[in-house]
Amino acid sequence: MKITVPLLVRRYFVPLVLFAIGVFFQLVVLPNSFPASHYDVLGLERFATVEKVEDAYSKLSSKWLSSLNLPTPAEFVKIRYAYELLTNGEWKRDYDLFAIDEQRHVIDETIMRHAGESYLKVNLPLLYSNWSGSMDQDLDVLTLENFGSIVGGSKAMLTMVFSFGSHRCATFMNSWTRIGALLDGVANTGAVDVANVQLASFFAERAFNKQPIFRNGLPALIAFPPNCASSNCYIRYNGDLSVDAIIDWLATSVLGLPRILYYSKDSLVQKFFLNSGMHKIKILFFSKTGERAVPFLRQAAKEYSTYASFAMVLWKQEDSSVWWNMFQVDSAPALVIIKDPGVNPIVHYGNLNSSQFFELMEKNKYQELPQLRSTTSMALGCDAEGFSLAGSNVETWYCAILAGRPGQTLNKMRDTMRRIQKTLRDDADANGNKVSVEASAAVAAMKANRLSFAWLDGGVQKDYCLFYLHKLENIYETCGPSDYDSKDVPRLFIVRYKRNSVEHELRPKKKPNSFWSAFDKENSNLASQIVAVYNGTVDIQEVIQWISWIVEDGDKSTMHPYFIGAAPALIPEESTTFISRSTQSIFSTGNGLKDRVLDICTSLYEFRRDPRIGPMFFLASCISFGAIWVRSSSQPAHSAEVEDGTTATRNQTNRRRKTSTTDIPPSITDAVPSDAHQLLPSDSDSE
Structure with missing residues (x-):
């Protein structure tokens, strides 16, 4: 039985390919992966001493001086490089222990520079070592x-x-x-x-x-x-x-810190100010170099993401007039803190270190008139579960809250409240005139940290706003989304908090009979609350006198109705809005996909130096060859003919042709004789 060559090659294709790869790896890849070491160039064993290196080079030099076996520039450069490297103690140590050979490029550069010339024209020394x-x-x-x-x-x-x-x-x-x-x-x-x-x-x-x-x-x-x-x-x-x-x-x-993105004069307002939240102060860094923010600034962007949004701006001289008109900045580097609409920004020129910057952030992390939020209610002293800014020993304190939907009307009232707050804090108005005697109670409470100010987003904090102002008419002009009513009317109210166990014990127990009284639940950890709503004009002196009267009356009187109840929880704003929208996609806490791919490529590249790879291919080739041979030997004898594809088919065809057809009975499908005719029945209509 003759087996054709193509069939044999097809049958043993896989082991032949594995064998060819093994041969190629052993004869081509592996030798090129192990270039001659510097010891090999000098004809020395690995880790030879400096004395042996000097002796080997001296012997080679003596041959060159005697005009015997003059080296080519390439040979001389390799020998000289090995000599200089291995006679330097630090270089030899680094090369022997950690395979460090950072000046190897000198060999190729010198050979190219002196190609076709005498080795005597090579400038020595090749390696420069005077940098320690x-x-x-x-x-x-x-x-x-x-x-x-x-x-x-x-x-x-x-x-x-x-x-x-x-x-x-x-x-x-x-x-x-x-x-x-x-x-x-x-x-x-x-x-x-x-x-x-x-x-x-x-x-x-x-x-x-x-x-x-x-x-x-x-x-x-x-x-x-x-x-x-x-x-x-x-x-x-x-x-x-x-x-x-x-x-x-x-x-x-x-560290997993966010990047602080750069903005231009065209994108700063649209992409930064409008997307970073009204409740946050804005921190701008003006840079001349365009370098990324230093780590402590990025750490601050992460730690203060609840209070502030951060942006970088590349300073260009042609844009200086724009930045001056917007932020009163005339040079860089500069730090700008923008706290409230209509308030002059805080500008700091020059660079800051970590401690200086974090100290500055602590002083300015709140707006001039802070927003009452889930993360600030305790710190502002505007929470029945908390205490006043003066500490836990103070029984009575007050929180003046301006509620309304964000807009121009609310911004004007916020500006008014900032002036009132500053007047009470400084005990003097904008002209330096001392506050009247009628406002002395408010001034004293302000200095004692028993009076704080805040503004509330009535659109977002609808339930909280309605809880305190639900008895007012047209309340949806203040509380709830703007689609309730097109008119926006901010309202000022004061909440007096008082921690007094006697009041709590005397308070009658009753069941809730309405939606609002359901919040009025017993809780020994809550301070009692009294709410007063301002209905006067926006005149600063009139508002100050009203606040002072509320404070004075609240400190003296014990006959006012009060309640000990938990207000609806403030809806948490997305504290990391700025980070999530602009930098969260570039957070990383470890090796990313790029690093993993690089590690895999490096590992594969290292395999080219592994002498076990070639024998592994040979072994795989032998196993594959043996498996195919055993499988083909165990098949029946006629299987080879079937694989040939010609003999078996021809025999089957001949057997079908020799089969006799005489014994096959006639069928209705046989051909009709020419003289045959059809016998009609007797009742046929044919003539």
């Missing part, structure tokens, strides 16, 4: 003793692995100093010298043969997230060594 002096600065070098006590804390840790013999490290030192300054208050920094082999090996990557290496050379940057102290959770930086890129990577990938 630039690294003699105050580095916070970690040791095994203090490393364990620094990492694993509540702050992140950025570590740099460096070598005093590295030119790249010497060049990077100024950037490292600046990185440490920018991370002040956000993350700790530390440096590890590769001379500390045990600690440096902890930060090194591992080759296929488990040798510690730094694939991207030195300096190597490794970050420990908060509460991380092992190699299982630290994150390695593989990007550009620019300060801006490193800071952005640490803030975004390690």
Whole structure:
């Protein structure tokens, strides 16, 4: 039986391909993945001593001087490079222990420069080593003793692995100093010298043969997230060594801080002011360089997202008139804090450090007239479950609330309330005149932190607004969405809070008989409340006198009706509106998809140096060949003929042709004889 060649190739195609790949890997890929080491160039064994390196180079030099076996420029450059590298103690240590050879590009550059010339024209030395002096600065070098006590804390840790013999490290030192300054208050920094082999090996990557290496050379940057102290959770930086890129990577990938976006003069109002919420102050950073925000600013954007929205603006001289008219800013860098509509912004020129900026934020995190919200009611002293701004020892305190739907009418009233608040705080009006005696009670309460002011968004906080103002006529002009009524009428009311156990004990127990009395439930943790609504004009002096009368009467009288009940909960505003709309998509808490893909590609690239890959392909080829041979040998003998596709088919056709048809009985489908005729029945109508 003859088996054709195409059938044999088709049958054993897979093992043949595996065998070919194994041969290609062993003869082409693997040799090119292991270029001759610098020891091989000098004809020495691995890790030879400096003395042996000098002896080997001396022997080669003597041959060249005797005009025997003159080297080509390429040969000379490789030998000279190996000699200079392996006779420098720091370079040799880095090369032997961590395969660091950052000046290897010098070989190719020098060979190209002196191609076709004599080796004597090559300028020596090839390698420059006079840069260690630039690294003699105050580095916070970690040791095994203090490393364990620094990492694993509540702050992140950025570590740099460096070598005093590295030119790249010497060049990077100024950037490292600046990185440490920018991370002040956000993350700790530390440096590890590769001379500390045990600690440096902890930060090194591992080759296929488990040798510690730094694939991207030195300096190597490794970050420990908060509460991380092992190699299982630290994150390695593989990007550009620019300060801006490193800071952005640490803030975004390690600390999970939001980016603060840049806006132009055309997009600032539409995309920032209108989308960042009326209840927040606005923080603008004017920058000349266009660099990303430093980490402590981004940390503030995250921590103060409830109170403030942040934006960056690139300063351009041609836009200076626009910024002056809008914010009274005439140069950069500058920080602008915008607290309320119609209020002059706070402008600070120059750079701020972390402590200065957070101190400034604490002083200005509220609007001049703060908004009453779920996150501010306790801090403003406007919650029956809380206490006054003066502390828990004060029994009676007051909260003046301006309620209404956002708009021009409410903004005018907010401006009036800000002036009233400032007058009572300063005990003098805008002209410096002292407040009248009739307002002394309000001034005293203001100075004692027993009186606070706030405004309420009646559209969003409809239930809360109706709870206190439900007895007024046309209440939907103040409370509820604007589609209830086209007219907006802000209203001012004061809530007196009082904590008095006697009042609570004397209060009669009754069942709720209406929707509003359902909120009037017993709760020993709630202060009693009395509500007074202002019905006068918007004259500042008249409003101040009314507030003072309410405070004086509330402090003295105990006969007013009161209630101890929980008001409807304030609807939480989206405290991270600005972050979620503009920066949440760029939050990151670890390695992203790009980093994972890069790790996979790096691992695949490392496999080319693994000598086990070729034999694995050979083994797979043998297993596949054996499996196919066993399967084909176990088939019946006639299966080969069937596979041939010709003999079996021909035999079957011949057998069908030889089959006799004489024994087949006639059927109604046989051909009709020419002389046949049809016999008609006797009752037929035919003639």
